[in-house]
Amino acid sequence: LNVLSRIFNANSVAVVGASSNPEKRGHIILKNIIEGGFEGRIYPVNPNSQEILGLKAYPSIRDLPEDPDLLVLSIPGAGIPGILKEAKGKKIGGAIVISGGFREAGNDELEKELFFAAQESGIRLIGPNCQGLNYTPNHLCASWPLITKNGSIAVISQSGTVGAALSEWAEEEGIGISGFVSLGNRIDIDETELLAFFGEDPNTRSIALYLEGVKRGREFMHTLSEVSKKKPVVILKGGRTERGKVAAQSHTKSVAGSDAVFDGVCRQCGAIRADTITDLYDTSKAGAFLRHPVDSLFIITSSGGSGILATDFAEMEGISVPSLDAEAKSALSNVLPSHCVVSNPLDLTGDTDALRYKVSAETASRLNLAQTFFLIFGDPIPHALEVCQELKCDIPQQIIVSYLGGGETGKSESKLLLEAGFLTFPTPERAVKAIAKFKSGGDSK
Amino acid sequence: LNVLSRIFNANSVAVVGASSNPEKRGHIILKNIIEGGFEGRIYPVNPNSQEILGLKAYPSIRDLPEDPDLLVLSIPGAGIPGILKEAKGKKIGGAIVISGGFREAGNDELEKELFFAAQESGIRLIGPNCQGLNYTPNHLCASWPLITKNGSIAVISQSGTVGAALSEWAEEEGIGISGFVSLGNRIDIDETELLAFFGEDPNTRSIALYLEGVKRGREFMHTLSEVSKKKPVVILKGGRTERGKVAAQSHTKSVAGSDAVFDGVCRQCGAIRADTITDLYDTSKAGAFLRHPVDSLFIITSSGGSGILATDFAEMEGISVPSLDAEAKSALSNVLPSHCVVSNPLDLTGDTDALRYKVSAETASRLNLAQTFFLIFGDPIPHALEVCQELKCDIPQQIIVSYLGGGETGKSESKLLLEAGFLTFPTPERAVKAIAKFKSGGDSK
Numbered sequence: 053l054n055v056l057s058r059i060f061n062a063n064s065v066a067v068v069g070a071s072s073n074p075e076k077r078g079h080i081i082l083k084n085i086i087e088g089g090f091e092g093r094i095y096p097v098n099p100n101s102q103e104i105l106g107l108k109a110y111p112s113i114r115d116l117p118e119d120p121d122l123l124v125l126s127i128p129g130a131g132i133p134g135i136l137k138e139a140k141g142k143k144i145g146g147a148i149v150i151s152g153g154f155r156e157a158g159n160d161e162l163e164k165e166l167f168f169a170a171q172e173s174g175i176r177l178i179g180p181n182c183q184g185l186n187y188t189p190n191h192l193c194a195s196w197p198l199i200t201k202n203g204s205i206a207v208i209s210q211s212g213t214v215g216a217a218l219s220e221w222a223e224e225e226g227i228g229i230s231g232f233v234s235l236g237n238r239i240d241i242d243e244t245e246l247l248a249f250f251g252e253d254p255n256t257r258s259i260a261l262y263l264e265g266v267k268r269g270r271e272f273m274h275t276l277s278e279v280s281k282k283k284p285v286v287i288l289k290g291g292r293t294e295r296g297k298v299a300a301q302s303h304t305k306s307v308a309g310s311d312a313v314f315d316g317v318c319r320q321c322g323a324i325r326a327d328t329i330t331d332l333y334d335t336s337k338a339g340a341f342l343r344h345p346v347d348s349l350f351i352i353t354s355s356g357g358s359g360i361l362a363t364d365f366a367e368m369e370g371i372s373v374p375s376l377d378a379e380a381k382s383a384l385s386n387v388l389p390s391h392c393v394v395s396n397p398l399d400l401t402g403d404t405d406a407l408r409y410k411v412s413a414e415t416a417s418r419l420n421l422a423q424t425f426f427l428i429f430g431d432p433i434p435h436a437l438e439v440c441q442e443l444k445c446d447i448p449q450q451i452i453v454s455y456l457g458g459g460e461t462g463k464s465e466s467k468l469l470l471e472a473g474f475l476t477f478p479t480p481e482r483a484v485k486a487i488a489k490f491k492s493g494g495d496s497k
Numbered sequence: 498l499n500v501l502s503r504i505f506n507a508n509s510v511a512v513v514g515a516s517s518n519p520e521k522r523g524h525i526i527l528k529n530i531i532e533g534g535f536e537g538r539i540y541p542v543n544p545n546s547q548e549i550l551g552l553k554a555y556p557s558i559r560d561l562p563e564d565p566d567l568l569v570l571s572i573p574g575a576g577i578p579g580i581l582k583e584a585k586g587k588k589i590g591g592a593i594v595i596s597g598g599f600r601e602a603g604n605d606e607l608e609k610e611l612f613f614a615a616q617e618s619g620i621r622l623i624g625p626n627c628q629g630l631n632y633t634p635n636h637l638c639a640s641w642p643l644i645t646k647n648g649s650i651a652v653i654s655q656s657g658t659v660g661a662a663l664s665e666w667a668e669e670e671g672i673g674i675s676g677f678v679s680l681g682n683r684i685d686i687d688e689t690e691l692l693a694f695f696g697e698d699p700n701t702r703s704i705a706l707y708l709e710g711v712k713r714g715r716e717f718m719h720t721l722s723e724v725s726k727k728k729p730v731v732i733l734k735g736g737r738t739e740r741g742k743v744a745a746q747s748h749t750k751s752v753a754g755s756d757a758v759f760d761g762v763c764r765q766c767g768a769i770r771a772d773t774i775t776d777l778y779d780t781s782k783a784g785a786f787l788r789h790p791v792d793s794l795f796i797i798t799s800s801g802g803s804g805i806l807a808t809d810f811a812e813m814e815g816i817s818v819p820s821l822d823a824e825a826k827s828a829l830s831n832v833l834p835s836h837c838v839v840s841n842p843l844d845l846t847g848d849t850d851a852l853r854y855k856v857s858a859e860t861a862s863r864l865n866l867a868q869t870f871f872l873i874f875g876d877p878i879p880h881a882l883e884v885c886q887e888l889k890c891d892i893p894q895q896i897i898v899s900y901l902g903g904g905e906t907g908k909s910e911s912k913l914l915l916e917a918g919f920l921t922f923p924t925p926e927r928a929v930k931a932i933a934k935f936k937s938g939g940d941s942k
Contacts (some may be wrong), residue, residue, distance in 0.1 A: 134573070158835070183847070199876065212800070216875075216901075220904065263660040290802050291809065292813075293809045293813060298820075299804055302844065303844060328926040329806065355733055357709070360656075360745050364737045365773075368738060385765065401601075430656075432641070456658075457642075457659070457665065457808075458667065459661075479773065479774045480774075482773075494699075
C-alpha cells in the first residue's frame with residue numbers, strides 16, 4: 053500500500069514519450085496532467101524536444117532533476133523494458149505503461165521482458181496496455197479523457213472505455229470520482245491491490261469494478277470480503293456467456309470461468325453485482341450516497357405515472373411501498389389540496405410546487421410512513437434543492453430523488469441536487485433498481 | 498381521423514386562459530406555441546388583457562375573427578364546460594383541456610358535465626387533466642416543455658411526465674419526435690384513435706405508448722394489430738404489480754387488469770413491450786431507425802471490454818454473434834495491424850482511427866459475416882460519422898453504433914450520427930437490448 057500511496061499521491065511525474073503532436077497519447081496525457089491542475093512537478097521526457105506544452109523537456113529519465121514518484125510511459129512498447137533498466141538504482145515510485153503491443157498483441161516475450169525489467173529496477177507497474185490513472189484528490193489525471201471533478205466513487209477497470217464512460221458520466225452529473233485506474237494487462241499491480249488501496253482511501257465511499265477475470269483468486273476473495281465490510285464494491289463482469297467468454301479470453305487473456313461460480317464468490321464476499329455499464333454506475337453512485345440500507349419507500353411525486361412505475365419496480369425488486377392507514381390519509385389530506393391523490397405513492401399532481409413536497413414529507417415523517425422517502429419531480433419544479441436541504445435537516449428519513457420531464461429547470465436542479473449530495477436519478481426505475489441493491493437484510497444481487 | 502388531422506395540422510389556435518404571468522400554464526403554452534415556430538394564427542383569449550406576449554388578446558372565443566382549428570383550454574376546470582357551450586354552432590375543430598380538477602380529483606360530476614358540453618358543441622376533446630399536444634411537422638408545441646426538433650417517433654402517453662421525458666431525450670440527442678399527445682383523463686379522444694392517426698401519419702415511423710389501462714379493449718386490439726403491421730408500436734405499461742395496480746387505479750382510474758393478459762394482447766397484436774421509460778425510448782428509437790430485422794451481429798470495436806459486453810448481451814437476448822472461420826480471419830488480418838484481435842467481436846484496439854473501422858467493415862461485408870454490423874467507438878475517435886456515411890453507401894449491411902468513453906469527440910460524433918440517421922446508443926447493452934426487440938422471426942418481447 054505504501055508504494056500505491058506514493059503513486060496516487062505523487063509529487064512529481066515524468067511523462068516519457070511526451071509529445072507536441074496533439075494526436076499522440078504522450079501529448080494528451082501530459083496536457084491532462086497540466087490542465088487537471090496537478091500541483092507537483094511535471095517532467096516531459098523526449099530526446100527531440102526542448103520544451104513541450106510550455107514545460108522544459110528532458111532527453112531521458114537519467115537527466116531528470118529528481119527521481120519522480122511516477123513515470124508515465126507512452127512510447128512504442130519495445131522500448132519500455134530499456135527505459136525501466138535505465139531507471140535501475142533510481143528511487144522511482146511506480147510506472148504506468150500506457151503502450152500496447154505486449155501479450156494482448158501476441159508478444160508474450162516482450163511482456164516477460166517488461167516484467168523482469170520492472171522487477172530488476174524495483175519499479176511497480178500499472179499496465180501495460182492501459183488507459184492510465186486518475187486520482188482527483190491529488191489533481192492527477194494521468195489518463196484520458198480529462199476528468200477533474202472530485203467525488204467519492206473509485207473506478208477500477210479492465211476496460212479503459214468502461215472506466216472512461218463511468219468517469220465521464222460522473223463528471224457530467226457533477227458527482228465526480230475519487231479515482232480511476234485502468235488495469236490493462238496487469239502484469240504487476242492488479243485489482244486486488246487496488247481494491248485494498250481504495251478500501252483504505254478516505255476519499256472513496258464506493259468502488260466500481262469492471263473485470264473479465266480475476267488474477268489472484270484467493271487474495272482477491274480475501275480482500276473483497278474485507279473491503280466490502282467497509283464500503284460497497286460493485287462488480288460488472290464481462291464474459292458471462294459462452295460467446296462472451298471466448299471474447300474475454302481474446303481481449304485480456306482472462307479465463308472467465310463459470311459465471312455461477314463468480315456469482316457465488318460475490319455473494320460470499322458481500323460484493324454487489326451489476327449487469328450493465330449503466331447499472332455499474334447507478335449502483336456505485338447509490339453506494340457512495342446512501343447513508344442507510346433501504347427497506348421501505350414512501351413515494352412523493354408530481355407525476356402519477358412515475359409514481360406507479362416506481363411502485364412497480366419496488367415490488368419487483370422486493371422493496372416495500374406500504375399502504376397508508378386511515379390516520380395517515382387523514383393527516384396528509386389535511387395539509388394538501390383536495391385534488392391530490394393521497395396514497396403511497398402520494399401524487400401531488402402536476403400543479404405542485406416544491407413546498408408541497410416539504411409539507412408532505414414532514415407529515416409523512418411524523419407518522420413514520422417509511423424509512424426512505426423517494427421524491428420524484430416530474431415537472432419543471434423550481435426550488436427542489438432548497439426543499440430537499442430543509443428536509444435533510446428536519447426529518448430523520450433518508451431522501452432519494454428522481455427528476456425527469458422537467459425541462460431546463462429539471463436539468464439544473466438535478467445537477468444541484470447531486471452536487472449537494474442528494475442521490476438523484478434520471479428515471480424512477482433506475483433509482484429503484486440501484487437502491488434495491490442496498491436493501492436491509494443484505495440481499496445483494 | 499379527419500378531425501384529428503385538423504387538430505394536428507391546425508392553421509389557427511386559440512389559447513383560452515392565456516396569461517402574461519410566466520408561472521401560469523396559459524402563459525407557458527402560448528409562449529411555446531409562439532417560440533415553437535407555429536406559422537398559423539394564434540389567438541390569446543383573456544377578458545382582462547389587451548395583449549399577451551406581443552399578440553392581440555380577445556375577451557372571449559365569441560370575439561375571435563375566425564373559428565380556430567384548435568382551442569387550448571387552461572382555465573380552472575369548473576369554467577370549461579361553459580366555454581364549450583359558448584362554442585356551440587361555431588366550426589371549431591377540437592379542444593385540448595389542460596386543466597385538472599375533474600374525475601382524477603373526485604369531481605365525477607364536473608367531468609360528466611364536460612363530456613356532455615363537448616358532445617353538444619360537437620367539439621372533439623383531448624384531456625382533460627393533460628399536458629397537451631405537440632406535432633412538429635406543424636411546428637405546433639401546444640404543450641411543455643418546448644420541443645421543436647422534428648423526428649419520426651410519436652409519443653402517446655397517459656403520463657405527461659413520461660411523454661415529456663421521452664420528448665426531451667429525443668430533443669437532446671438530436672433525433673426529435675413527430676408528435677406527443679398527453680392523454681390525461683381521455684374522456685373523448687383516446688389511445689386507440691391516436692394510434693390510428695400516427696399509424697397513418699407519414700411523418701411517424703414508430704410509436705411509443707405509455708398506458709396504465711386501455712379504454713376500449715376490443716377497438717384497441719384491432720387498431721394495435723393494424724398499426725403494428727405498418728410500424729413498430731412499443732408499449733410501457735404502468736401498474737404491472739399488485740401495488741402498482743392500486744396506484745394506477747388512483748392515478749387515472751384505470752383498471753389495470755392482469756399483466757399476463759396484457760402481455761398476451763401485445764404478443765397477439767404484434768406490439769412490443771418495454772419494461773422501463775429508458776427501454777421505451779430506446780426501443781422506439783430502434784424501431785424508427787432500423788431498416789431490417791436484426792438476426793446476426795458482426796461487432797467492430799476499439800474497446801475490447803465493450804465488445805465483450807455486447808457479445809454477452811447478444812447471447813442473452815438471442816442474437817447470433819457468429820465466430821469467424823479461417824478465411825474470414827485471414828482476410829481481416831490482411832487489412833489490419835498485427836496487434837488487432839481478429840475475432841467477432843473484432844477488437845481494433847484503442848489506437849484505432851475511424852478508417853480502420855471502414856476497412857474492417859468492407860472486408861466483413863464482402864465475406865458477409867453478419868447481416869447487421871455493430872460499430873462500437875470506445876475512445877475519442879474523430880470522423881466516425883464520415884466513415885459510417887461512406888459505409889452506408891458501400892455495403893448492404895445495416896449499421897448500428899454505440900459511442901462511449903469518447904469525451905467531447907464522442908458527444909459531438911454521437912449527435913451527428915443520430916442526426917444523420919444512424920441508430921446510436923450510449924452503451925453497448927442498451928443498443929443490443931433495443932435491437933433485440935427486432936429480431937427476425939418476430940420474437941417480440
